[in-house]
Amino acid sequence: MPSLHDVQHWLLTVMTTPGGAERGAALARQHHGLAAGELVHANAVADPMRRLGVYADGYLMRLYDCLAADYPMLQRVMGDDVFGFFARAYLWENPSHSPTLYDLGAGFPAFLARHRPPQTAADDGMWLLPVELARFERAWLETMRDHGPEHAHNQALTASPWAAMNVTHWTVPPCVRLLDLKLPLIPFWQAMAASDEVPQCPQSENSLVAITRMHYRVSAYPLTYWQYGMLDALRQGCDLHQASRRVENQDMPQERVLADWTLWIPVAQELGLLVAAPQHQRD
Incomplete structure (x- = not known):
């Protein structure tokens, strides 16, 4: 029977691993030796991975909302779809490691600059x-x-x-x-x-x-x-x-x-x- 400490860290890994719940579950199994089916029961509505996905997706959406709150005018200029694409890519590449969400979006301008299409003119x-x-x-x-x-x-x-x-x-x-x-x-x-x-x-x-x-x-x-x-x-x-x-x-x-x-x-x-x-x- 795994300890509460191990279960908590297992779930944290599933929720916060860049790439989604399936990738997080695979990484959590490597680190903690626990499989999703051992800790999360299936029911008539959803299997373990779908249930875990609710938490992992909710975590990502919370970070996305924070990023959008820091860059409201940029979101208006880019549009929700384009901003969402770059914001989610940024969050996967730069997962949150700070105790304050103020630090979350600090690297977003540099991220956008690095991902400029190679054929784009410098003064475009x-x-x-x-x-x-x-x-x-x-x-x-x-x-x-x-x-x-x-x-x-x-x-x-x-x-x-x-x-x-x-x-x-x-x-x-x-x-x-x-x-x-x-x-x-x-x-x-x-x-x-x-x-x-x-x-x-x-x-x-x-x-x-x-x-x-x-x-x-x-x-x-x-x-x-x-x-x-x-x-x-x-x-x-x-x-x-x-x-x-x-x-x-x-x-x-x-x-x-x-x-x-x-x-x-x-x-x-x-x-x-x-x-x-x-x-x-x-x-």
Whole structure:
């Protein structure tokens, strides 16, 4: 007579093995030495495998619902059938191993990018759209969950660029996500949010975006290359001098980068993209 512990792990293997209940039952028999007929009785309605399939299919559908909840706009763009095909393939290839379902869909954008048809052109907007939209939606979700400027203590907005000049150390809040996209998705996203209709796919175009949160409200903003570069460098631990050296080029020397940066600081603070570093980090 198998122990309760063995039966529980046997059923868990049947339910969660990628490929369905039959594959799970075969794997469970290898691992635990127990066959489905020994633990699940047949009745007039269903045999053991059909009864086990109810649990295995229900487990997969629960994960699918979580993935669809994380990517609602992507599901609208792709349609239920196509989204369902890729979502189930993703779940079979990437079974859940985390105690939180928040982690379940983290790899979905990369999964879609890896499974692009080989004959598809790199700038094909119709294929780029699901990949880039998935990146956008995941970043939006992460911004909602991560720490924002609401958690920064004693943070007063600088009233003018001249006041900002007295602060030499700035940090980017953890909630900020910087995206280097191949499609201009902010207008597309806004149109999707305002209507049930799916807008026309935008033309391929490089687009630098910051997704951030201020007063617990998430928003997305377009960035210039130097704004993106400065925020990215600061996030990597650079000081202002190092960051401006990274961003400078022939058309925009370091002095101009720093001047434009100083003028932009009050705006960036108001958007939730910057906070002054705590005093102990400045010393």
